[in-house]
Amino acid sequence: MTTTIVTTDRLTKRYGDHVAVDDVSLTVRPGEVYGFLGPNGAGKTTTLRMLLGLIRPSGGTATVLGHPPGAPAAVAEVGALIEGPGFYPYLSGRDNLRVMARYRRLGDETVDTALTRVDLHDRGDDAFSTYSLGMKQRLGVACALLGDPELLILDEPTNGLDPAGMADMRALIVALAGQGQSVMLSSHMLSEVEEICDRVGVISGGRLIAESTVSDIRGASTLYVRAEPADVALAVAMQVGGDDAARVLDDNGVRIELDAGSAPQVVRALVQAGADVYEVRTSERSLEEVFFEITAESIAGTTQGVSR
Template sequence: MEKVLSVKNLTKKFKRVAVNNISFDVERGNVYGLLGPNGSGKSTTFGMLLSTINPTEGEWYWFGQKGTDPDTLKKIGAIIEQPNFYPYLSAETNLKIVAEIKGTPYVRIDEVLKTVGLFERKKDVFRTFSLGMKQRLAIASAMLNNPEVLILDEPTNGLDPEGIIQIREIISNIAKQGITIIIASHLLDEIEKICSHVIVLKEGNSIYCGRVDEMTNNHGYFELKAENNSQLLSILEESQWFSSVTLEGDFIKAQIREDVSLSASALNQKLTEKGIFLSHLTKKKQSLETQFLELVKNTNNHA
């Protein structure tokens, strides 16, 4: 797979170390998440990659070329800060101004407005837009120059649930066009739903880089309930199938061991043979959130 971005040992020190020796690759056509809490180095990383912040050490390559020159920037669409449009001008007029700056033909304006679902509102002035619509117009402006890569810094920040879903759908539709997308977010749920790959940052350090589905590629756990939960609990604890068995409220959570392959129907059959009849049985996978918390906990233990 072709790399559109390769980051090698990137470091930025202010009064403290904001980004500490991070390395990762971004392959064409995927959606990457830069995940971490506020202050973990996401915006600083983007600043360096777009040449608005000078690195202390390290280097990066866009499309095989070292650094970020003006020609490279023409291939990248980015929203790093809050949308900055003229409040008393229409969406269309605002995009015409952006098109003039970028040297992009006006014909792209209707296309990008349709992409973000604002074509019907193109004559409306910017100040009448909701926060979600303003964010969608910002994405439209970043798409004007038909970029190969789209960079979005916290694209759903401050939005209500409906606005978050709209942005998520727009990002998915843009990704289907083959555009590589890099999203910075502190929201695990957002990364899990949108991204194919994730780079996890903690206090400027990269603690995981890889596919989202590999990060959540655990055997999962069963959630069970029976009329006699205490008997069920002791049978599960005696079995060799689970690494841990805990009672959580009315349900028992049984974590499947790494070396065990066990379906819900097979477990139900084994328990029935022992005289246990379940009123509830579901097999679940750990969420990205659980994986993330374990990852952070492990790095704390090693620190």
């Protein structure tokens, strides 16, 4: 197994004057679930297509399992689902997978294994045209699993699934990584990435604006304080943590950028100031909060650059 599964260096794709992917440099490591997070149109699918050799980059380089994208040695060890799955509607799910398995010179036993892993074994003999959107998506993932590839590249793998199906798909992805497979998945769903990914690359407007573990991107835990009067609580929080370390939340609570060990000091200061303290707890920023913060900063920076 290679030490680096996917590496890109300033990968770029232009369509005329439009830059779909702009100088993206990222790394996917062995055995991890890498979440490629961004809104629709951010450049996620275009990046994945370049990694699979389906389209050529306009600039920059990439390697997949130590080979150029699309090289036979890389293709043999990569399973992929990009956008929607495409199968013969009149064939059963099982027969569709058999067609794909024979293209790859794999035995029929790999088909049954893949169907079982995505919980479609009992519906494998039904025509693909009768499948629900969620079942079609799972069959696409089953196709990607044929041959037990070293790397899975999945574009919005939970698209069309109901809540139970989404939970099952997440569990499957985590299990695959636990068995040593690497998974690179794109998603616009923050909760999905937060639950199952080891590391995250955040893309906006074609640019990679952050790449780290989920915990590092979210930052350290902070104190959440609910006390009245709210203006007194905010004044105390700013006194203890500094002017830039505290802010009022929607429910009149105050978040302070201090660790949990500062809670006694904050409570004493609140009581001495005459505030009534109703709640003090450790609070963690959600990935959703961080995502909107860093994308807003990226957009603001781009706007300033244009104005200059």
